Amino acid sequence: MKFEEAKRQFIQTWGTLGSEWGINRTMAQVHALLLIAPQPLSTDEIMEELQISRGNANMSLRDLVNWTLIRKELNPGERKEYFVAEKDIWEVARRIATERKRREIEPVKKILTQLKTVEGDQKKAEIKEFTQMMGQLGNFVGKMDKSVDMMMKADENWFFGTLLKLMK
Amino acid sequence: MKFEEAKRQFIQTWGTLGSEWGINRTMAQVHALLLIAPQPLSTDEIMEELQISRGNANMSLRDLVNWTLIRKELNPGERKEYFVAEKDIWEVARRIATERKRREIEPVKKILTQLKTVEGDQKKAEIKEFTQMMGQLGNFVGKMDKSVDMMMKADENWFFGTLLKLMK
DNA sequence: TTTAACTTTCAGTAAATATTGAAAGTACAG
């Protein structure tokens, strides 16, 4: 396969994967482009390569910076901003996990805790079932949460090494 | 908090969480409703409770059955179909992980493997960066894949027990 | 200052996704 084709396909694949997991397709494509860029890219280069508008490029880049998946890089004596991606995939995974935990898991955890305290007679099947399920979910989410904390601190080889050794 | 309010809030929370993770909001809400139902529910009961159309209810239920998160239940001598959810949350998590792996991770893995074989001079920075990144990603996705396989076979207490013990 | 090179915003529009509901399909009881 030719390089240009491979690049096109990678960007497309990454975009699709992103949108399947609730991440805006264009943002994932910009990320893909920066992941394989050997040097920092400017907004104009990204617009050109992905054929997107300035507004869209700016927004995607801002979001990626907020996710800490990319950072701005400035050349001395030049106004233009360039962007570089974090290229260590384990680090990328950790940042995504951390961010999604903070934005999505923590709020759910808090709500589940509240919902466990629902008023009503535990002898009613409805209430019993509800309380039990909130308990199970709260417990599970708590464990997931702890697992992410662990991943955040861990080194890749150690993490997968330990995990996969347990499999045998 | 009153039961009706807690129920409403749980269904809403679960729907939001689903849509943040690329799962149709209504499908997640139907799932939530069945998770807390002490007995099987019919399509009409679900339509009524969530205020959705017959078509939408039918489609969401079919999808949930395909994900093996719920199953049909028939009462002898009755035409109507009822639905029950798998209530063991560890089992639910495993089924979701298995399904997403199959639908989304496996195809990406296959493509990454192909993309590693891109033609071109490894001395060119572009190609070198690309090949390296495909290698890193392929490696990472492979490990995630194996971790899910492990989870599929494991018992909840053992899995989290082992994982969280490693944290200390 | 002013000008110019750049970045950000956001109202309007386009595209993607989800939902409805009525018609068609299915299968069982009589």
Place this chain on the structure above:
DNA sequence: CTGTACTTTCAATATTTACTGAAAGTTAAA
């Protein structure tokens, strides 16, 4: 068979989400 109690489908529509591009904002060099 035939009626009826259901389930499924799908074209039309509504809703949500993403994108554009021009105007406003910012910053620094002249």
